[in-house]
Amino acid sequence: MPRTRLRRFISLPAAALMVATLAITACSSGSQDAGSGDGKTLVVQNGLGGSPGLLAIYQKLNEQFESENPGVSIDFVTKSFDELASTSKLQLSGSNPPDLTQVNRGYQALGAFAKGNLLTDLAGYAEQYGWADRQTASQLQLNRHTTDGKVMGEGPLWGMSATTAWIGLLMNTEIAQKLGITSEPKTIQELEAQMQLAKAAGEIPLQFGSANGELAAWLLSELLLAQGGPEAVQNLVFHKGGATFTSPTAAWAATTMKSWGDRGFFPPDWTAYKTDQVIANFTSGKGLFSLTSSRFMPLKGTPEQTAKFTMVFFPSVSGQGLAAVGAGDIPWTIPAKSRNKDLAAKYIDFVTSDKAAEQFLARGAIPSKPPANAQAAIEAANLPAPSRDALTNGLKLVGEGTPVPYVDWGAPELYPTISSSFDKLMSGSLSVDAFLGQLQDAYGPFVTSLES
């Protein structure tokens, strides 16, 4: 029958075309973040998806790099931090990693990559460009890891951070004035007194949220620092001095966190809020204080609206010393299989240079190497008040104070354990000792396994 023959006439080529199309699309869908190797396109992968402010600065820097290096074009691949952290291992061990990528630090990330020979030792480039003079030893230390993956903070240099972020307190000066508070708290005692005043007046003392565990880890780190000083945190992270989570310092930190919850210093339903919601709640005018990272600058709102906010240091018990949790942002590294290593190193040199530092400053980010006339540059930048404070205090921390790493870097299981145990501690289903015991269980065996 003619109809059937016609159908068969059409259907066969149609089927063949479909198969061919499928085959072609399957072959050509190569990874878009693979290095090209032709020396003209530099594939640069970053994990700044959650930091639009920094991304905007890097766009400008990339344009400058391209104009200074004619013929080079930068393929800037942006990922969220979670995406970067979960896919780096596969990428770096594959055959086509990006020419240059940021990587997460920690024993299970940078440490594992160092152990697996997946990154390029930057010693040669560091000497060529003089990076050791550009950043302090303690800044470079965080990007070192021994090649057996066992010791953080020692061994070859695997990456360079271009910017720094530090943890502090956001303070609403308008609410503070209403409560008769004239200056930021210098000691933990003062902080608790101020929070008590806020509570009595019906304000939220400390904006907080534990839905994604981040703020709990920051609070724990800051409290350990407040009571035990920088060594308390550094020993835990770098596995020195037999540090444990069952020490009196840790017990004080846990008890303090619990007491703040019991005394109602956190907002109601705080278990429901993730970090970005907490900051949003604070900037909408609710809360005297909030934990924050300087990387959340600039705060949302016009300069007039944010003028009543400031970023200050989290106080210590004694009120002495200048220290805060802070570290360089995720470092730029060169994968071992990168095909554009020299160009990648040139890019690293560019983003850590004085010229780039001025650009970071001008838009409210803290460069790892502050330029010579930093204070003047900050004034000239005309930034909103909280960004200015974040910068000024941040540079003070890097220059004169002691930045310490995040305590959850101490072991791979620490972050998820802090995340889940914190809520149980605050709700009362875990006692302080049990809470510390869980942290130690996530930490101790790991440390022992590395020593063997």
Add this chain to the structure above:
Amino acid sequence: MTLTLAARRQRRRSAAVGLAYLAPALLFYCLLLLVPFLRSVYLSFTSWDGISPKQWVGLDNYRSIVESEQYRAAFLHAFVLIGFYAVLTMAVALLLVGIIGSSRVRGLVVLRTALFLPYVLTPVVTGVAWRWLLAPDGPVNALLRAVGLGGLARAWLADFTWALPSVGLIGTWMLLGFALVLLIAGVQRIPTELYESARIDGAGAVREFLAVTLPGIRNEVTVVTVLSVTAALRNFDLIYVTTQGGPGSATEVPSFLVYQQAFFVGNLGVAAAMGVLLTVLILVLSIVILRPWRKG
């Protein structure tokens, strides 16, 4: 009845032809499912961080899972979710089917589309939407406060007691429409003579349902049960988007822990072992569900 030689040869040939048609799909199935699964089983007996050489550890990973209170609790939470995804969904669906009965449903096409929508939406979209709905100052709490039930309002997904049931109810919402569509289709196929003869014998509505409807939709019930049980055990996206295992570890489920161990802690051997255990659990439950119905 014994087959003649010719008949047997014919049967073998049709079997071979059938296999040939299946071959491409079988190939994909082997490459994309069987081979990775077997590899996971192998990985589950090793300790591996993804880069360094693997170390054979035998049953250590399985032992640490069974001995860990956290992992055991995760499997318990998965069973709670089965209660919502499968049992509650089926109960409500059967009740509704019993009420609707075999009567002609008007606008079935539109109804079917609307009912099927929650099942078709990706769990990520569902999770984000419900996260907003159940937020402390979200619409659900606003509604409760508006009708004077403000005392019941809470942070549903962040409450130690209510987080897991909330996720379970989201699952029920996802699957109810799907169950209804299948069951109604099944009921529509039951011959009306059976209902008439039941009525003649003096059966009431309940007796009618138990004696005629339920046996008639047996196959549909089986399909829905198997799919909803596996959905309950597999759900990673919904947990990841709504609670990420929190508050505390109240909504941790095996699939989420697999992700956490594999990608953030770097413990691929343990993650693989969890995955294998989860697969075995799903297989066992599926067999258990399918067996009694197969006999009929």
